[in-house]
Amino acid sequence: MPKQSFREWLETRLGWGQIVNFLQKKEVPRHKHTLWYYTGSAILIFLVIQIITGFMLLLYYKPTLEKAYQSVTQIMTEVSYGWVIRSLHHWSATLMIAFVFIHLLSLWILKAYRPPRELTWMSGVILLFLTLAFGFTGYLLPWDELSLAATKVGTEIPSTIPLIGRWVTQLLRGGADVTGDTLTRFFGLHVSILPLSLILVLGFHLYLIQKHGMSVPLREEKQNRPLPSYPFWPNFLLRESVFWLILLGSLITLSLFLPRGLGQPADLMAPAPVGVRPEWYFLFLFQTLKLFPATILGIPGDTIAILLVMVAVGLFFFLPLLDTDPAGRKGKVITWAAVAFIVYAVVMSLWSVL
Amino acid sequence: MKLKDSLFTRRKFLNTLIGGWLTALGATIIQPVIKFIFPPYREPExxxxxxxxxxxxxxxxxxxxxxxxxxxxxxxxxxxxxxxxxxxxxxxxxxxxxxxxxxxxxxxxxxxxxxxxxxxxxxxxxxxxxxxxxxxxxxxxxxxxxxxxx
Missing domain, CATH: 2.102.10.10 (Rieske [2Fe-2S] iron-sulphur domain)
Structure with a gap:
């Protein structure tokens, strides 16, 4: 048998040379909007931190009515660095969701969903909703006053959907009301069903991004000249890793100086605490629901609001198919719709806090 | 590049510097993780x-x-x-x-x-x-x- 190195031995069996080749040849287009390419990997960094800190919290957390609050207290007060790890999990979630929004809105405005990248966009919208579902289910797990109130409201909202509403609410709650069963159900979603779904959809999303390469903004594409580019390895990765370090530093600073607290234990019979509000990323929806009158033309206001939100979500998901003429008048309107959405979300969120 | 009387090349110096810094960064992350994983010793007084x-x-x-x-x-x-x-x-x-x-x-x-x-x-x-x-x-x-x- 001819002598072969360990590297060759592995290569014959794994055939990973192709991937290495691909990464060595991968180029990242260089233009004045290159910065927005960093937002995707920022999400991945926070996702990795979520997975690691999530595994760690799982070692001590107990998902039952009797033990949930107590076990979080134990993590916060007895376990070495427990409060830091929990705070990191909270802040990394917050930053991850913030970057998911920045990522989607920037791609919307840059029209990165143009053919052949429609499915990349749609899988991205699914990832957005999975991320929000992570936030919603994770919020209940410490089982304090606020998390109980937020979950009662959040799981009641679908009940206003005609026909299937009540059924959706019962499915989410595991019964007619939010109880210990809801907690166990949300825990299962948060640590098993959602992570598996996320990994699958994310794998698909990343595959498509590698297959099609980075999208180039319309204006650059129209100029009909070859764009300058960076090699992915090492030039682009080096720039990205500087950005990652800044993010990591910000995350640790936030977690240490604004640590996540823990409220009073949840009491199923107590009145809702004053000033109950969802997390910041649901505030604009919260305020929208508050503004709707009780009835409009005999139809409950909540029903109309939720149907409008569902229509908006549908339009958002099918955006690549609607935007058939990106360079034309219709395309401009769709770009301005993104700006209008940002203004709406910011104004509504501020309104609900002030 | 290597200066005439230098013991190592500039590349080696920079690689060691970056490698050492990354190791230090990794260690500061790993240490709390390990401390966290092992629960506090709880024998009663x-x-x-x-x-x-x-x-x-x-x-x-x-x-x-x-x-x-x-x-x-x-x-x-x-x-x-x-x-x-x-x-x-x-x-x-x-x-x-x-x-x-x-x-x-x-x-x-x-x-x-x-x-x-x-x-x-x-x-x-x-x-x-x-x-x-x-x-x-x-x-x-x-x-x-x-x-x-x-």
Whole structure:
């Protein structure tokens, strides 16, 4: 048998040379909007931190009515660095969701969903909703006053959907009301069903991004000249890793100086605490629901609001198919719709806090 | 590039610098993770038992009590004094029992034997049973870690 190195031995069996080749040849287009390419990997960094800190919290957390609050207290007060790890999990979630929004809105405005990248966009919208579902289910797990109130409201909202509403609410709650069963159900979603779904959809999303390469903004594409580019390895990765370090530093600073607290234990019979509000990323929806009158033309206001939100979500998901003429008048309107959405979300969120 | 009298190249110097810095960064992240994974040691400082429940009338009588998450055995000696043991075998952590007729502690896992003073006499146990301090204060029996009695 001819002598072969360990590297060759592995290569014959794994055939990973192709991937290495691909990464060595991968180029990242260089233009004045290159910065927005960093937002995707920022999400991945926070996702990795979520997975690691999530595994760690799982070692001590107990998902039952009797033990949930107590076990979080134990993590916060007895376990070495427990409060830091929990705070990191909270802040990394917050930053991850913030970057998911920045990522989607920037791609919307840059029209990165143009053919052949429609499915990349749609899988991205699914990832957005999975991320929000992570936030919603994770919020209940410490089982304090606020998390109980937020979950009662959040799981009641679908009940206003005609026909299937009540059924959706019962499915989410595991019964007619939010109880210990809801907690166990949300825990299962948060640590098993959602992570598996996320990994699958994310794998698909990343595959498509590698297959099609980075999208180039319309204006650059129209100029009909070859764009300058960076090699992915090492030039682009080096720039990205500087950005990652800044993010990591910000995350640790936030977690240490604004640590996540823990409220009073949840009491199923107590009145809702004053000033109950969802997390910041649901505030604009919260305020929208508050503004709707009780009835409009005999139809409950909540029903109309939720149907409008569902229509908006549908339009958002099918955006690549609607935007058939990106360079034309219709395309401009769709770009301005993104700006209008940002203004709406910011104004509504501020309104609900002030 | 290597200067004439230099011991290493510029590339090697920079690689070492970046590598060392990354190692330091990694270590500061790994250290809290490891500390977190291992739960805090939770042996009790002391356990207080109501004397009424632990009268132990005759010599050689005994009763178990919870010493944190391990069992403890409180035993009346022939001279009327009390002795407390952590009732866990020093071999492989099985719980032991006291057999008053034979005046021996017995561990069923690997047939380990200790005499009435907790000294290992037969089978695999490498060390005597751990002893605890016993202080009787009126209605209370206070059991403390050995040598920590005030």
């Amino acid at each position: 002391e356990v207080i038992l109501p004397a009424a429940d632990y009268e132990l009338p005759g010599p050689n009588s005994f009763k178990t009590f919870p010493w944190g998450s391990k069992p403890g055995i409180l035993k009346r000696n022939d001279d009327g004094s009390l002795t407390a043991f952590v009732a866990v075998c020093t071999h492989l952590d099985c719980n032991v029992t006291y057999l008053p007729e034979q005046r021996k502690f017995y561990c069923a896992c690997h047939d380990g034997w200790y005499d009435e003073n907790g000294i290992n006499i037969a089978g695999p146990p490498p060390r005597p049973l751990r002893r605890l301090d016993v202080i009787v204060e009126g209605e209370k029996i206070i059991i403390r870690r050995k040598g920590e009695s005030a």
